[in-house]
Amino acid sequence: MVNRLIIESLAVRCFRNIERIDFEPTPRLNVLAGDNGQGKTSLLEAIYFLATSRSFRAERMRELVREGDPSASVKASVLEQSDRREQRAAISGGRRNLKLDGKTPERLSSYATRTPVVVFHPGDLQLGSGPASVRRTLLDRVALYFEPIAMDHRLRYTRASKERQRVLEERGSEASELEVFETLMARHGCHVQAAHRRAAERLSVALTPAFQRMAAPDLVLGVRFAPGGSEDQAEFLEALRGRRRADMRARRPGFGPQKDELELTIDGRSVRRHASQGQLRILTLALKLAELECVREARQAHPILLLDDVSSELDPDRTGAVYRFVREAVCQVFVTTTRPELFTTPDLEPGERLDWRLSGGVLSAVSGA
Numbered sequence: 514m515v516n517r518l519i520i521e522s523l524a525v526r527c528f529r530n531i532e533r534i535d536f537e538p539t540p541r542l543n544v545l546a547g548d549n550g551q552g553k554t555s556l557l558e559a560i561y562f563l564a565t566s567r568s569f570r571a572e573r574m575r576e577l578v579r580e581g582d583p584s585a586s587v588k589a590s591v592l593e594q595s596d597r598r599e600q601r602a603a604i605s606g607g608r609r610n611l612k613l614d615g616k617t618p619e620r621l622s623s624y625a626t627r628t629p630v631v632v633f634h635p636g637d638l639q640l641g642s643g644p645a646s647v648r649r650t651l652l653d654r655v656a657l658y659f660e661p662i663a664m665d666h667r668l669r670y671t672r673a674s675k676e677r678q679r680v681l682e683e684r685g686s687e688a689s690e691l692e693v694f695e696t697l698m699a700r701h702g703c704h705v706q707a708a709h710r711r712a713a714e715r716l717s718v719a720l721t722p723a724f725q726r727m728a729a730p731d732l733v734l735g736v737r738f739a740p741g742g743s744e745d746q747a748e749f750l751e752a753l754r755g756r757r758r759a760d761m762r763a764r765r766p767g768f769g770p771q772k773d774e775l776e777l778t779i780d781g782r783s784v785r786r787h788a789s790q791g792q793l794r795i796l797t798l799a800l801k802l803a804e805l806e807c808v809r810e811a812r813q814a815h816p817i818l819l820l821d822d823v824s825s826e827l828d829p830d831r832t833g834a835v836y837r838f839v840r841e842a843v844c845q846v847f848v849t850t851t852r853p854e855l856f857t858t859p860d861l862e863p864g865e866r867l868d869w870r871l872s873g874g875v876l877s878a879v880s881g882a
Contacts, residue, residue, distance in 0.1 A: 515814060515815060516594045516813060516815070517594060517814075517815060518593050518816070519540045519591070519592045520589050520590070520591055520628075521537065521590045521592050521815065522535070522537045522589060523537075523538065523587070523589045524586075524588045525586070526585060526586045527579040527584065528555060528558075528559045528578070528586075528587060529553050529555035529577060529874075530550075530555055530873075531579065531874040532551070532874055534556065534704055534874075534875075537865065538847070539798065541845065542846045542858065542861065543845075543848070544556075544850065544866065544867070544868045545849045545869050545870075545871055546850055546852075546870050546871070546879070547851070547871035547872055548851060551873060551874075552580070553849035553869045553871050554634070554849060554874070556871065557632065557849060558570060558577070559587045560587070560630065560817070561632050561819060562577065562587055562602055563588075563600060563602045564627075564630040565625050565630060566611055566625055567625060570655045572608070574609060575604070575606055583606075584603060584604060584605035585603065586602070586603035586645055587602050588601040588602075591628050593814060599612075600613055604605070611624050611857070618645040620661070621664060621665075621668075622657065622662065622663075622664040623694075625664065626658055629808045629809075629812045629817070630819060631816045631818055632819040632820075633798075633819070633823055634709060634819075634821035634823075637797050638794065638797050639876070641785070641796045642778060642785055645773070649709070649770075649771070650770055651666065652712040653712075654804065655715060655716055655804060656708040656709060658808050658811035659711065659712065659811045663704065663708035666702075666705050669701045670701035670746070673695075673698045676709050677695060677753075677760075677766070678766065680762040682761060685761070696750060698769065699747075703742070706740055706743065706769075706770045706773065707744045709740075709773045711740050711771055713805075714738070715807050715810075716803050719734070719802075719806040720800060721734060722805035723799040723802040724796065726799075727795050727799060728792070732780060732792070735781065735782050736777060738773070738775060739773065739776050740773055741770060741772025742772065749768075752768045753768060753769075777796065779792055803804075815843050815845075817845050817847070818842065818844050818847070819846075819847050820848045822850060822851065853879075
């Protein structure tokens with residue numbers, strides 16, 4: 514059985530340009546309208562931060578706190594089938610504070626998978642045309658739900674890698690401490706590598722039919738995982754030892770899961786180098802639908818879906834495909850748009866759709882919508 518997952522109430526404080534928002538979304542479709550720069554994306558980002566402890570558009574936590582305020586917080590009541598829980602994520606002094614029913618979770622991964630969420634925003638067009646790091650992040654997200662421990666391996670690998678690089682630059686390639694950090698990198702890196710490969714395999718299974726539904730029938734999509742390291746710990750360790758001087762010169766490691774790539778081709782040609790804008794948009798949408806399917810399968814719950822102004826980036830046919838999916842989806846959906854009149858939902862029952870307007874970070878219900 515796949516569970517329904519619903520945010521029943523949401524309280525946002527001092528997040529981005531939002532000073533205070535309290536609202537009770539509908540379990541089905543919530544349309545958030547307003548001009549650019551009024552807080553629509555910030556509200557979706559707040560939901561994403563609450564669910565995952567991360568932002569989908571910022572690396573530094575301090576960027577999420579409203580200017581002039583010392584801290585920010587997002588709190589929600591979440592219903593999963595008959596289980597109701599309180600979830601809270603806050604930022605103070607650049608550090609996160611996470612709570613589930615008032616208790617600090619034992620692992621970050623257990624918090625980040627409790628309320629699954631999938632976001633589709635304009636930056637996702639980089640999935641096809643952008644650097645490999647964008648696609649690795651997608652693999653990390655999928656791996657997180659199937660193998661939550663992969664997040665812990667990745668954090669430990671990253672810490673050990675940074676320490677190794679520091680020693681290389683400060684003490685050279687013969688420093689005795691390198692062996693300790695390289696052993697840790699090999700131990701955790703091979704687990705991350707394997708998790709990336711398995712995530713790529715699962716994503717490929719869901720991606721192919723999603724792409725076929727939207728693309729021209731004669732287009733053939735290819736998906737290949739290109740490893741940047743090894744799943745064998747001894748081989749991994751040996752490669753690090755042999756690359757010390759090269760990594761010292763490059764000021765970064767050249768071997769490991771941080772070099773993994775998800776290679777995408779259409780009719781045998783690289784998507785990054787040869788795909789048209791139309792093909793990139795179709796592929797991006799297919800990748801997000803595949804991510805949604807993977808998360809649903811792994812978590813056995815319908816993820817909350819966040820759609821940030823997708824109509825501005827997709828052509829009318831693809832926008833129509835997104836809206837048809839939203840109307841048919843079982844999950845709770847939050848959509849932002851500057852033109853809500855273009856988003857028609859005549860087949861939804863009264864109460865299944867609620868319209869809201871954001872202006873200057875203030876949310877208000879649209880009467881008569």
